[in-house]
Amino acid sequence: MMMASLRYILFATILLTGFTAHAQLFKKGSGDADALYEQAVQATKQKQYAKAIALSKQALAKQPDFVDQQLLLGRLYMLTGDNKNARVQVNAVIAKAPRYRDAYFYAINIEMTEKKYEEAGCFVDEALYEFPNDKELMLKKLSIMDASGKFYRGDSYAPQLLDRFPEDTTVRNAYIGHYLMAADVYKRAGNSVMAKTNYEKVLAIQPANEEAKAAITTMYVQNRNYTSALEQVNAELATNPKSYELLMKKLGLQEQMHAYPDALATLKEVLKYYPNDSKARQMETQLRMDAAGYYTDTDPYMLYQSVLEKSPGNRAALDKVIGLSMSRGAYREALAWINRGLKSNPNDQRLLGLKADVLEADRKFTEAATITGRLRQLNPGSTDLRNRYTYLKVQSGRDYLAQQQYDLAIAELENARQVSPSDTTVLDMLANTYIGRRDYNRALTALDNALSYYPNNPRFLTKKSSVLAEMGRYDEAAEIVETLLNNHPNDERYASTFVDLRLTAGRILMQSEEYDMARQQFALVLAQAPDNLDALNYMINLQSATKQADSALAYADQGLSYYPDNKDLLLKKSAALTELKRYAEANDINAQLLQRYPFTLRYKTAYTDGLLQQGQEYQRNNQPDSALQAFRKVLSMNRRDSLALLYSINIYSSRGQNDSALALAQEGLRYYPSQETFLQKRVVSLENQQRYAEAALAADSLVKLNGSAANTDYADFLRSKTLKNQFGLYYLNTQYDYSDNRYQVATLEYRRFIKRGSIAGRISYAGRAQGTGIQGELEAFINHSKSLYSYGIATYSNEVAFPQLRLGYSIFKTFKHDIEAELGARYLKADSVESIAGVVSLAKTFNDFWVNGRAYFISDSSDFYTSFNLTTRYYMNRGQDFLSVFAGLGTSPDDRSRLIAFPQLSGLLTRSVGAGYQKTIKYRNTLSINGTWINQKIGDSQFQNQYDIYLMFLRKF
Known part of the structure; x- marks a missing residue:
């Protein structure tokens, strides 16, 4: 089905779960109308x-301005024969969308079906107002004129149409069809003058049109205008002399005109080409009978024949009968009378000469040459007989050539050459025969022989050049033509041949990828004819193929200096400018071409490609606004252009204009619902807008379309972003080499993810001889901007196994080159000791590695000291998992395993090293294990060791 824009593609509806599903069930929008359409x-x-029809009506009830749907409904009424309702729908579409081209065709067809030609004409005129140079609409207008019988209007409109589209086959056929229809109508109406005029207009455009030729001939015969009819048949025979149908038609006309000698000559032609045709042989006797009856008692031939019947030896009567037979083309009768005379006098030179004449007139050149050979023997010094013998051998050779009997033809021509070795006709025909057989070596020998007699003969030199060219010896061929050109500088034929030879040589060298040699050939052409369009085009193509865009541009400019409006040269210049990255100039040319030829696809494609490349160049030069402007021009011509859509989406995404990026991604999905790229762009845009629920559903569709590991992982990541809660379980096991006691802590956590970060609450348990330690903890991460966030923590316990109070705050700032800095403070109260610490840290990412150095500056009531930590992580599995290695010097207030003994450990020389591994499963479950060894110096030569194992499990829900 033809649709105006081909723009409506099925929009895949995604049914959401929960509240979203409920909302979608009750939402009646354009998506429903699209689905019904x-x-x-x-x-x-x-x-x-x-x-x-029922579905169309439902869709229009939901979306009354859906013109594609309304046009489909009109078409459905047409298909069911309901033109009344079809007319209503189609007219409504035209009223709503006057530029909807297909609607006019439907409207025209409705009126044509009901033979309302005036109404159809109104619609086609309206359409041509909107689309003034539309070829199909113009053809439609001509067909309406013809269907309504207004041929006088079509007579003025058809030539205008042909002038506008002179090379278009469809237009030529419509032009011819118009005049054939008009001629047929006039002929049936008895207006032979107008019918003939229209048939002649057809033949002026298409001389071989059988219908027109046959009709004109029939009209001549019906009007008894046999002379004109015979002229028409002879004109056709000039291009097809062996046509049985035309020869028989000519024979019939001559018979009607009582031109019996001519009719017998024509019949002879028929029998020559079709010797076994029974109809022609039967006609011969009847034709002679008719001629005899027509010429009874008045024909001298009959009178002289009667004399010979009474006096067979009467030479004068014999000569007369022979002469009359020959004049009437009755060569068989003439030959019979000559043979009758030669029986009594076999060496009669006059009769032999007449026999040769008769045989020649009957185109029996081989036999005529044999007779002429006998006469030469009787008269060996006769120049006339030598010339005639040569002529007859040449004609015999021609006949054999026509029958493609090349060996016999060559034999005849060689006989002629032996008699007349310098005869130009013989020499020329011998060369032509060898050339026709593609026997180029013998052709060269024949031509060299001819040139030995006529060394400067232009015809022989030209043929030798052609033969050399056929043998691929183009340089030799061109040298000959160049000589001819020097001798005849004003002869355009030699200049043209020289150019053709060099062009042919250049083409062959190009096909062999001998570009330098081909370039030399084309340069010689341009030196001779600087405006030669073929050479210019080849030069441009060569320079472009060898990446010499500057030279290609120079030749394009040279060509345009001669042909300023040549569209091919303009297009090539545009391509060269594009190769030179002069996109603005290239696009100016493409825009002009598109304006001149708005319906030519290659100009539209060139302009579109140029704009896309220009837009990409703007992107590379960090000019996004200019790039967007270029891409918008592409989309204004073709809103379905996938590259322009994708490039525009990328720019909007990079600038944080996610609404615009999302709109274009959805537009792309309308046209390419199975295109993975547009679906990915839609998912990313939704993610950037933090619309994680919609992004996750879109990502699920992406997985259905292409279930690659990357797409599945992305869908899992986005699904995790929709989860607002997290359960956590931590377990810390500490052992000492100086005590049998173990320090074990179990922690439960609940975390809530909010728009600007997360808030968590924890409760920790630790068993001790003196009781069970319980600690409550609140923790928060708050995002202030993309590069700034805060961390805060507050804990309170019953002072069994935990410090009584701990407070902490840090602010983090992200800088360029993936550098993050921290500035914070910590407060700790335990065993009646209070400490305050300042914290600074610096982190940097190197590809898959993350390194963080942190320093604590701690002050309590008795002293001031420092602590340092260095942590390195190696991320794996697209950043979900990591291995970590860490080392520390001193005890920090963030070290959970030593907080209970922090007052006693402060100031001691403490070293620690550890390693850990964290694994995240589908961004929802996180498992972690860390091991740490701590060495503390408690005296000059006394050390004690501590070993920590820390386990973690997190689950989002």
Whole structure:
């Protein structure tokens, strides 16, 4: 089914779960109308017209301005024969969308079906107002004129149409069809003058049109204008002399005109080409009978024949009968009378000469040459007989050539050459025969022989050049032509041949990828004819193929200096400018071409490609606004252009204009619903807008379309972003080499993810001889901007196994080159000791590695000291998992395993090293294990060791 823009593609509806699903069930929007439209299209294809009409009406009830749907409904009424309702729908579409081209065709067809030609003409005029140079509409207008019988209007309109589209086959056929229809109508109406005029207009455009030729001939015969009819048949025979049908038609006309000698000559031609045709042989006797009756008692031939019957030896009567037979083309009778005379006098030179004449007139050149040979023997010094013998041998050779009997033809021509070795006709024909057989070596020998007699003969030199060219010896061929050109500088034929030879040589060298040698050939052409369009085009193509865009541009400019409006040269210049990255100049040319030829696809494609490349160049030069402007021009011509859509989406995404990026991604999905790239862009845009629920659903569709590991991982990541809660379980096990006691802590956590970060609450348990330690903890991460966030923590316990109070705050700032800095403070109260610490840290990412150095500056009531930590992580599995290695010097207030003994450990020389591994499963479950060894110096030569194992499990929900 033809649709105006082909723009409506099935929009895949995603049904959401929960509240979203409920909302979608009750949302009646354009998506429902699109779905109904697609169902109606499918029903139409299956010829379920009643169902398609019902679906169309439902869609229009939901979206009354849906013009594609309304036009489909009009078409459905047309298919079911309901033109009344079809007219209503189609007219409504035209009123709503005057530029909807297909609607006019439907409207015109409706009126044509009901033979309302005036109304159809109004619609086609309206359409041509909107689309003034539309070829199909112009052809439609001509067909309306013809259908309504207004041929006088078509007579003025058809030539205008042909002038506008002179090379278009469809237009030529419509032009011819118009005049054939008009001629037929006039002929049936008895207006032979107008019928003949229209048939002649057809033949002026298409001389071989059988219908027109046959009709004109028939009209001549019907009007008894046999002379004109015979002229028409002779004109056709000039291009097809062996046509049986035309020869028989000519014979019939001559018989009607009582031109019996001419008719007998024509019959002879028929029998020559079709010797076994029974109809022609039967006609011969009847034709002679008719001629005899027509010429009874008045024909001298009959009178002289009667004399010979009474006096067989009468030479004068014999000569007369022979002469009359020959004059009437009755060569068989003439030959019979000559043979009758030669029986009594076999060496009669006059009769032999007459026999040779008769045989020659009957085109029996071989036999005529044999007779002439006998006469030469009787008269060996006769120049006339030598010349005639040569002529007859040449004609015999021609006949053999016509019958493609080349060996016999060559034998005849060689006989002629032996008698007349310098005869130019013989020499020329011998060369032509060898050339025709593609026996180029013998052809060269024949031509060299001819040139030995006529060394400067232009014809022989030209043929030798042609033969050399056919043998691929183009340089030799061109040298000959160049000589001819020097001798005849004003002869355009030699200049043209020289150019053709060099062009041919250049083309062959190009095909062999001998570009330098081909370039030399084309340069020679341009030196001779600087405006030669073929050479210019080849030069441009060569320079472009060898990446010499500057030279290609120079030749394009040279060509345009001669042909300023040549569209091919303009297009090539545009391509060279594009190669030179002069996109603005290239696009100016492409825009001009597109304006001149708005319906030529290659100019539209060139302009579109140029704009895309220009836009990409703007992107590389960090000019996004200019790039967007270029891409918008592309989309204004073709809103379905996938590259322009994708490039625009990328720019909007990089600038944080996610609404615009999302709109274009959805537009792309309308046209390419199975295109993974647009679906990915839609998912990313939704993610950037933090619309994680919609992004996750879109990502699920992406996985259905392409279930790659990357797409599945992305869907899992986005699904995790929709989860606002997290359960955590931590376990710390500490052992000492100086005590049998173990320090074990179990922690439960609940975390809530909010728009600007997360808030968590924890409760920790630790068993001790003196009781069970319980600690409550609140923790928060708050995002202030993309590069700034805060961390805060507050804990309170019953002072069994935990410090009584701990407070902490840090602010983090991200800088360029993936550098993050921290500035914070810590407060700790335990065993009646209070400490305050300042914290600074610096982190940097190197590809898959993350390194963080942190320093604590701690002050309590008795002293001031420092602590340092260095942590390195190696990220794996697209950043979900990591291995970590860490080392520390001193005890920090963030070290959970030593906080209970922090007052006693402060100031001691403490070293620690550890390693850990964290694994995240589908961004929802996180498992972690860390091991740390701590060495503390408690005296001059006394050390004690501590070993920590820290386990963690997190689950988002």
